[in-house]
Amino acid sequence: MELTIRPLREEDIEALARIEAESFRMPWSARDFADLLRHDYCLYLVAEADGVPVGCAGMRESFGEGNIDNVVVARDYRGLGIAQKLLAELFVRGRERGVEAYTLEVRVGNAAAIHVYEKAGFVAEGVRPGFYERPREDALIMWKR
Numbered sequence: 001m002e003l004t005i006r007p008l009r010e011e012d013i014e015a016l017a018r019i020e021a022e023s024f025r026m027p028w029s030a031r032d033f034a035d036l037l038r039h040d041y042c043l044y045l046v047a048e049a050d051g052v053p054v055g056c057a058g059m060r061e062s063f064g065e066g067n068i069d070n071v072v073v074a075r076d077y078r079g080l081g082i083a084q085k086l087l088a089e090l091f092v093r094g095r096e097r098g099v100e101a102y103t104l105e106v107r108v109g110n111a112a113a114i115h116v117y118e119k120a121g122f123v124a125e126g127v128r129p130g131f132y133e134r135p136r137e138d139a140l141i142m143w144k145r
């Protein structure tokens, strides 16, 4: 498999919206992704496997901090290190923009994602009670400084 990590492009949007729909109860729509392309403070990366978008990860930058969201990999491509590669590339590009710290929220029960974030250097620093809906669940607030 040939894997490429590169910035989000308009032609990725439909495939990513499908991956979202199979992965989240409250998925981002194609329009949500299209909005990202319009803003300079957004940096979204896509993982392409043999020419097909199979995952993404992104951040919104604000005052030297990167708020990471939408880390997702298509079901058939999970467990291959793709999320870790997406995050590593996000940090390289973030550093180039002067981002010094990253934060994210994750469901307390999402063991796979928490494992990926801890491997990438994130540390849990707090909990937002009842942050998520459908189902209601606390969010772990993680930081990488």
Ligand SMILES: CC(C)(COP(=O)(O)OP(=O)(O)OC[C@H]1O[C@@H](n2cnc3c(N)ncnc32)[C@H](O)[C@@H]1OP(=O)(O)O)[C@@H](O)C(=O)NCCC(=O)NCCS
Binding pocket: 023, 024, 071, 072, 073, 074, 077, 078, 079, 080, 081, 082, 083, 084, 085, 105, 106, 107, 110, 111, 112, 113, 115, 116, 119
């Ligand atoms: C979380 C997600 C993005 C990870 O993507 P991925 O490409 O499969 O991740 P990677 O292959 O880079 O790494 C997965 C790691 O989690 C581990 N893992 C998998 N399931 C696990 C579980 N239930 N508990 C603990 N660790 C788990 C794997 O062993 C692997 O770790 P390793 O490299 O030390 O062996 C993917 O599972 C996904 O899209 N989930 C649905 C969307 C989601 O929850 N996104 C996060 C929102 S905050």
